[in-house]
Amino acid sequence: MKFISTKMFKRSCLYRATVLIAFSGTLTTYAQDRKIDRRVDSLMKLMTLEEKVGQLNQYSGREVTGPVSEKKTDVLQDIRTGRVGSMLNVRGVKDTREIQKVALESRLKIPLLFSLDVIHGYKTVFPIPLGEAASWDLNAMRLSAQIAAKEAAAAGIHWTFAPMVDVARDPRWGRVMEGAGEDAYLGSLIAEARVKGFQGEQLGSVESIMACAKHFAGYGASIAGRDYNAVDMSRQQLWETYLPPFKASVDAGVATFMNAFNTLNGVPATGNAYLQRDILKSKWNFKGFMVSDWGSIGEMIPWGYAANEADAAVKAITAGSDMDMESRAYIDNLAQLVKEGKVSLKWVDDAVRRILYKKFELGLFEDPYRFSNFKREKKVFSDPAHRVAARELAKKSIVLLKNDQNILPIKNDVRNIALIGPLVQAKRDLEGSWIVESDSVNVVSLIEGVRNQISGKTNLIYAKGAGVLSSSEDSFAAAVEAARKADVVIMALGETWDMSGEAKSRADIRIPGKQEALFEAVKATGKPVIVVLMAGRPLIFDKIAAEASAILYAWWPGTEGGNAIADVLFGAYNPSAKLPVTFPRSVGQIPLSYDVYNTGRPVKDPANTRYKSMYIDSPNTPMYAFGYGLSYTSFGYSDLKLDSTSINQNGEAVLSFRLTNTGKVTGEEVVQLYIHDEVASVARPLKQLKGFQKLALKPGESRELKFTIKSELLSFYDNDLNWIAEPGRFKLMVGSASDDIRLQTNLTLR
């Protein structure tokens, strides 16, 4: 007879209960899905072909985020006659209610979906997504998306065009600011966090909105960093580097996808059946819907992929683009194309079904106005917790790039501080691109943030010195004079908010205007100069990198930006951010990422560089590497152990090591795990990020950390696109940055 302890009994009951709950949960979802399916079916039976096509049509409101269509359309009349399924760029309770009312005058009274680019906040502005990514703090990013969703949902929005999950390795491309940086692994986890943040537990809550993984796919690899350009890459590269964050979004339950402006190996993403039908809707079994990018169906004509608008409509719907944003190609052509037998009704029905499903899921048929609520809008907008969260994430996003002789943090009773530069008083710039309902007067500028933290004894001296883009040195003298009077100088330099973002590619990514010359003039006073850089992309600033006493990279930090920067400057927060993207030394190195190959001719000995894979005028290494970022404390890595030096395909090994705070203040470290497959059937990068942990330690405190290594982490796409782990030796590396590996060992896969 077997005895079972009380503890075991409780545990087994708990287990059974958990299984039952999980199972009944699945059943409920299944039952709900079927119920919605039936409602969609009955509605579709009532719809004319024209009404079906109407559901696939999306117009923009008065504010536009793309080229305005030359077609003259009476939008309200189209809504009233069932020719519109969704509106973008309409927001606020008043406007969404008014327009929804018009939709309810249509024959079938199908409510509209209101969509908007809620990218890094709605009323409260969080750091730009690339800045948030530098925090490597998934919970904080999830919270940021959740707050943005809550604010937007109260103002009538059902659907955001975010997150942008494009991997981007070219800082010339202005949209690098909108994503999570250059890495597939980090990018996938951030994609998941953001999707879950926007959507909450389940669609239908009035505190969450539908997310949209965009731009499917490859957009981040636009040739030469020029926006809307062609993309050409191997399928291995596509699958290994560019698709994982999209797959992670599907796994996280993302409701919608957006396709892209680029071609992928010659075929526009919008007309690409391989991407949309084969991968997304078949292999990944995605049940949501795909919206085109702004006008991207029509843009297949200038691409030379479609002969005219009707041809573009055929190609897009057949390839799996369900909703037409602003091309007006579907509404003007699809019904006729179906009648002529040029488009199969099954594709139209499939697209309509996907869209209606979401409208039911959101509860819009029960109450088309449920998201547009004056009371909630007012209450949510004034929630002080939102600004608190924005400041938290802004602090966590600021990267300490340099700190000579521990000049930072500054003591808050320094007698004289000079604040110099065009961004010292800036407010609108700190919000970056893609803001919605925020009021820039509420932004905390750097000077206000500093003022909030200094003691009464400190005297602040301000001089602008130059504009961001100005070519004049006329105000340098006043800046130099201010520096002379100071004990320490803080300079705020960078781009203007609108120098990054969509259609903001730059061929030269140096700090613009005369700002570096201003820095040199100020530096020549001999005073310690701390530089705060603000921008939407990695900039090139070699003089500052060499000569500044300290550098903080603050991106565009949002509404609470000035306070957050001051928190770091004066040590109220110990910086913990790490770069999610490589900072090149020169434009000539671009595209540059950390996961480079060894090549057949690596430089082993710096004294012997002839016929080696290198530049004759620059090192191969970046200015600042992926994963890099300093702290006011230091961390020691020791005692590396691997519990087994070889595993089989189903096995696992545990890598453990000790992390110690060896400095004098509490700090957070982002411990990074990189893996290299030494010999494989396709050449493998020297390092790939496969895990990370972020944790806080007090001075002297130490903790044992573990990573479990399974064959999944050792896998890659072979030449036939099989995801496999090949037997052989792997290098396991643990460190503080991709170029700062502290411990390493080998593991063999049998």
Ligand code: BGC
């Ligand atoms: C952008 C999208 C955006 C859309 C709607 C397009 O130009 O590429 O990312 O969601 O406009 O504003």
